[in-house]
Amino acid sequence: xxxxxxxxxxxxxxxxxxxxxxxxxxxxxxxxxxxxxxxxxxxxxxxxxxxxxxxxxxxxxxxxxxxxxxxxxxxxxxxxxxxxxxxxxxxxxxxxxxxxxxxxxxxxxxxxxxxxxxxxxxxxxxxxxxxxxxxxxxxxxxxxxxxxxxxxxxxxxxxxxxxxxxxxxxxxxxxxxxxxxxxxxxxxxxxxxxxxxxxxxxxxxxxxxxxxxxxxxxxxxxxxxxxxxxxxxxxxxxxxxxxxxxxxxxxxxxxxxxxxxxxxxxxxxxxxxxxxxxxxxxxxxxxxxxxxxxxxxxxxxxxxxxxxxx
Amino acid sequence: xxxxxxxxxxxxxxxxxxxxxxxxxxxxxxxxxxxxxxxxxxxxxxxxxxxxxxxxxxxxxxxxxxxxxxxxxxxxxxxxxxxxxxxxxxxxxxxxxxxxxxxxxxxxxxxxxxxxxxxxxxxxxxxxxxxxxxxxxxxxxxxxxxxxxxxxxxxxxxxxxxxxxxxxxxxxxxxxxxxxxxxxxxxxxxxxxxxxxxxxxxxxxxxxxxxxxxxxxxxxx
Numbered sequence: 001x002x003x004x005x006x007x008x009x010x011x012x013x014x015x016x017x018x019x020x021x022x023x024x025x026x027x028x029x030x031x032x033x034x035x036x037x038x039x040x041x042x043x044x045x046x047x048x049x050x051x052x053x054x055x056x057x058x059x060x061x062x063x064x065x066x067x068x069x070x071x072x073x074x075x076x077x078x079x080x081x082x083x084x085x086x087x088x089x090x091x092x093x094x095x096x097x098x099x100x101x102x103x104x105x106x107x108x109x110x111x112x113x114x115x116x117x118x119x120x121x122x123x124x125x126x127x128x129x130x131x132x133x134x135x136x137x138x139x140x141x142x143x144x145x146x147x148x149x150x151x152x153x154x155x156x157x158x159x160x161x162x163x164x165x166x167x168x169x170x171x172x173x174x175x176x177x178x179x180x181x182x183x184x185x186x187x188x189x190x191x192x193x194x195x196x197x198x199x200x201x202x203x204x205x206x207x208x209x210x211x212x213x214x215x216x217x218x219x220x221x222x223x224x225x226x227x228x229x230x231x232x233x234x235x236x237x238x239x240x241x242x243x244x245x246x247x248x249x250x251x252x253x254x255x256x257x258x259x260x261x262x263x264x265x266x267x268x269x270x271x272x273x274x275x276x277x278x279x280x281x282x283x284x285x286x287x288x289x290x291x292x293x294x295x296x297x298x299x300x301x302x303x304x305x306x307x308x309x310x
Numbered sequence: 311x312x313x314x315x316x317x318x319x320x321x322x323x324x325x326x327x328x329x330x331x332x333x334x335x336x337x338x339x340x341x342x343x344x345x346x347x348x349x350x351x352x353x354x355x356x357x358x359x360x361x362x363x364x365x366x367x368x369x370x371x372x373x374x375x376x377x378x379x380x381x382x383x384x385x386x387x388x389x390x391x392x393x394x395x396x397x398x399x400x401x402x403x404x405x406x407x408x409x410x411x412x413x414x415x416x417x418x419x420x421x422x423x424x425x426x427x428x429x430x431x432x433x434x435x436x437x438x439x440x441x442x443x444x445x446x447x448x449x450x451x452x453x454x455x456x457x458x459x460x461x462x463x464x465x466x467x468x469x470x471x472x473x474x475x476x477x478x479x480x481x482x483x484x485x486x487x488x489x490x491x492x493x494x495x496x497x498x499x500x501x502x503x504x505x506x507x508x509x510x511x512x513x514x515x516x517x518x519x520x521x522x523x524x525x526x527x528x529x530x531x
């Protein structure tokens with residue numbers, strides 16, 4: 001049996017220049033850096049079910065513009081340790097441990113999806129740690145809530161709950177399903193339908209590991225898509241007016257399964273005075289992957305010259 | 311007390327047998343910062359069947375999850391691990407759950423999520439009954455140190471701030487009532503009425519009763 005090729009390339013994609021680990025919260029996190037180590041830092045937070053490698057095209061564009069780009073795999077994601085539990089505030093504490101490993105001073109931060117939402121909350125709760133914020137399609141809104149009657153909602157929740165509890169009864173012994181690079185890419189494309197298979201296959205070679213019986217996504221099998229809980233997406237909007245630093249919201253115009261479908265009009269009433277929102281046309285939730293150059297241009301303009309005053 | 315180790319994902323939980331016996335088991339869930347103790351039996355002496363107590367994640371003899379990340383639905387899944395142990399084949403007389411404070415909220419959650427396995431839930435006063443209130447307040451950041459001891463300080467902070475919207479709690483009360491087949495699915499013996507519990511108290515299938523009366527109600531075959 002011949003072994004299939006185990007590496008992939010992708011136009012413009014570049015692996016980080018440095019890898020290191022941070023484990024001050026008890027969980028060992030994988031930290032990845034692009035660009036000159038002595039350059040001014042910018043931090044980059046990935047979305048749910050992603051990992052820092054999803055920035056392999058976007059991050060080098062910032063690094064080449066003179067920034068030290070620091071990203072990390074969130075707990076249970078990519079090359080970071082699987083944690084006993086996963087929760088929003090825990091992710092924010094993990095993020096702060098990475099910030100601490102870079103500088104005690106305020107730094108510019110960019111976050112996509114869940115990462116954008118996490119960083120928006122961090123900016124509102126610890127204003128002294130972030131100097132400038134970019135949120136890429138990471139503003140939840142009520143649009144993601146299905147419009148159903150209360151009694152249907154009860155049934156939906158009952159099914160969700162039973163499914164989630166059944167999953168937790170099995171999760172100690174669960175593992176991700178193995179497959180070829182092509183199969184894993186194909187599976188991921190169901191949640192990332194606008195992204196090319198070439199890109200998704202490239203991601204497999206970073207976000208998955210090669211076991212004897214095939215490739216498996218590294219993400220903790222106890223993590224599960226979808227869910228329930230008391231949290232309302234629109235609560236995230238309520239944090240936005242508290243933010244006092246330079247703040248750019250980038251939205252993709254096209255709805256997608258992994259996105260919240262938030263439009264400019266949803267965000268506008270909650271935006272603080274100094275903030276700016278840009279809706280990028282003809283791209284979905286993964287704005288920085290579909291349109292890396294245009295997104296980098298927006299972000300670099302927002303950040304100003306590395307190390308300089310805006 | 312006889313201890314059984316349960317596995318919930320990768321954490322080990324301590325399930326204590328407070329009193330052996332035949333018939334429908336009673337499962338006790340302690341409050342925030344508490345643990346299962348032998349004197350917990352005093353309040354439920356009238357129960358005719360076996361009595362068990364579960365140490366929730368980060369409490370008592372159960373594991374501390376490094377890096378924290380607690381929320382009440384995780385504790386609901388702790389209770390589900392106990393249901394799986396007390397009723398391994400899934401059919402039987404059902405399990406009645408009595409919770410104090412935080413454990414009372416968890417009892418409501420598991421009664422709504424496993425209406426076929428839980429035969430009545432009692433919500434009693436105790437630490438952590440309020441939780442973080444009905445909606446989000448000012449965001450805050452805390453980074454408590456963990457040393458592996460219980461109660462885990464991260465559990466105390468995270469579970470004391472866990473938001474409990476009344477309409478969310480109501481959904482669990484509805485499910486318990488609609489899907490359990492019981493005329494009364496939930497009894498409230500607590501005196502305090504945080505917003506989530508006031509909402510639950512006004513729902514069909516929910517009664518207010520002192521603990522001995524509530525136990526008598528759920529002890530019936």
